[in-house]
Amino acid sequence: MKRLHLGIIGCGEIARYMVWMAHLVPEVRVVACCADRLERAAAFARRHRIPRTCADLTEMLARPDIHAVYIAVPHDLHYPMSLAAVEAGKAVLLEKPLARTLEEGQALVRATEGHKVGVNYQYRYDSGCYALARAVRAGTLGRVHSIRINVPWHREAEYFERSPWHRAIERAGGGTLITQGSHFLDIALWALGEKPASAMGYTTTPAFDVEVETLAHGVVQTEGGTLISIVSSMVAAREGAVTIEVYGERGTAVYRNRPFPSVRFIGVRVRREHPPIWGIHALHRSLAAFVRWVLQDTPFLIPAPEALPVLSAVDGIYRSARSGQRETIIL
Numbered sequence: 001m002k003r004l005h006l007g008i009i010g011c012g013e014i015a016r017y018m019v020w021m022a023h024l025v026p027e028v029r030v031v032a033c034c035a036d037r038l039e040r041a042a043a044f045a046r047r048h049r050i051p052r053t054c055a056d057l058t059e060m061l062a063r064p065d066i067h068a069v070y071i072a073v074p075h076d077l078h079y080p081m082s083l084a085a086v087e088a089g090k091a092v093l094l095e096k097p098l099a100r101t102l103e104e105g106q107a108l109v110r111a112t113e114g115h116k117v118g119v120n121y122q123y124r125y126d127s128g129c130y131a132l133a134r135a136v137r138a139g140t141l142g143r144v145h146s147i148r149i150n151v152p153w154h155r156e157a158e159y160f161e162r163s164p165w166h167r168a169i170e171r172a173g174g175g176t177l178i179t180q181g182s183h184f185l186d187i188a189l190w191a192l193g194e195k196p197a198s199a200m201g202y203t204t205t206p207a208f209d210v211e212v213e214t215l216a217h218g219v220v221q222t223e224g225g226t227l228i229s230i231v232s233s234m235v236a237a238r239e240g241a242v243t244i245e246v247y248g249e250r251g252t253a254v255y256r257n258r259p260f261p262s263v264r265f266i267g268v269r270v271r272r273e274h275p276p277i278w279g280i281h282a283l284h285r286s287l288a289a290f291v292r293w294v295l296q297d298t299p300f301l302i303p304a305p306e307a308l309p310v311l312s313a314v315d316g317i318y319r320s321a322r323s324g325q326r327e328t329i330i331l
């Protein structure tokens with residue numbers, strides 16, 4: 001197989017960015033799309049010059065000319081759709097989070113073992129996050145005692161009106177922490193290479209009439225004792241830069257995603273590492289790396305099991321926010 005034929009499942013916000021990115025990856029061709037409504041998929045196909053519209057998932061998975069699918073749908077559909085795709089013999093690039101709940105995430109990992117299922121936690125391919133994680137992994141900062149993550153994002157009411165599933169716990173599994181903050185909590189856990197052990201958290205919904213939290217504060221302790229704190233928000237009056245501050249015994253690293261991804265090392269000299277694949281953006285690199293994984297078996301940074309630690313940490317923070325207690329994290 002020289003060129004990967006990709007089907008897109010879910011024609012929403014993120015799917016349109018991925019279609020643009022697909023134009024920049026010569027080894028992939030988007031050949032079909034489907035959505036919850038045929039008209040939506042047909043309009044998406046017209047806008048992005050996708051040759052075929054499928055009525056639904058079943059029709060798409062039955063097509064032998066589709067080698068892989070990109071699943072970008074509400075969180076409650078991540079588990080059943082990934083399973084169906086793997087059973088149909090397709091490789092899968094699944095949007096984050098791995099699943100709506102930890103139980104579904106664990107079941108997904110078990111059921112898809114040995115298959116190519118990647119999760120689009122694309123910040124692992126962000127130049128700043130990658131350099132930061134590699135420096136921490138190499139021990140350049142010394143033992144890391146503390147990581148502080150701030151995600152001061154802003155959403156308008158339109159975000160929930162356009163995609164009402166974001167409002168509902170049953171569909172989304174949670175709000176800003178699972179949907180936005182989990183990107184950067186994943187980076188912290190990946191950088192440390194340690195399992196999360198326990199968590200405490202507070203969640204609240206100071207703005208928007210929705211079931212899910214729009215502000216979350218959490219602390220996760222890893223098995224090695226490092227404390228990771230995260231503030232994840234949809235309610236900042238103005239969206240600010242995401243920051244990840246890593247405090248090690250020899251030095252500090254500070255990541256910012258704006259105005260462009262960057263990491264500054266303080267107190268230590270670091271030979272920066274670059275993401276293992278070229279691209280104009282983390283999404284571009286993530287897609288290109290997935291395609292190479294399927295075609296050439298070159299490693300992809302986030303196979304499904306890699307997305308489980310962050311889901312278990314999110315689950316721990318949510319359980320603690322409900323119980324008011326420190327919760328042990330289940331992996």
Ligand SMILES: NC(=O)c1ccc[n+]([C@@H]2O[C@H](COP(=O)([O-])OP(=O)(O)OC[C@H]3O[C@@H](n4cnc5c(N)ncnc54)[C@H](O)[C@@H]3O)[C@@H](O)[C@H]2O)c1
Binds near residue numbers: 014071074095
């Ligand atoms: N990696 C990122 O940076 C990033 C950014 C945004 C969203 N996401 C993730 O992408 C996923 C989708 O989010 P979104 O913002 O695009 O949501 P969205 O509401 O804009 O789009 C969801 C799409 O799913 C489709 N859908 C719903 N039910 C379906 C069904 N039964 N069969 C086929 N399609 C169906 C709908 O047609 C809709 O177009 C979520 O997992 C979200 O967390 C990732």
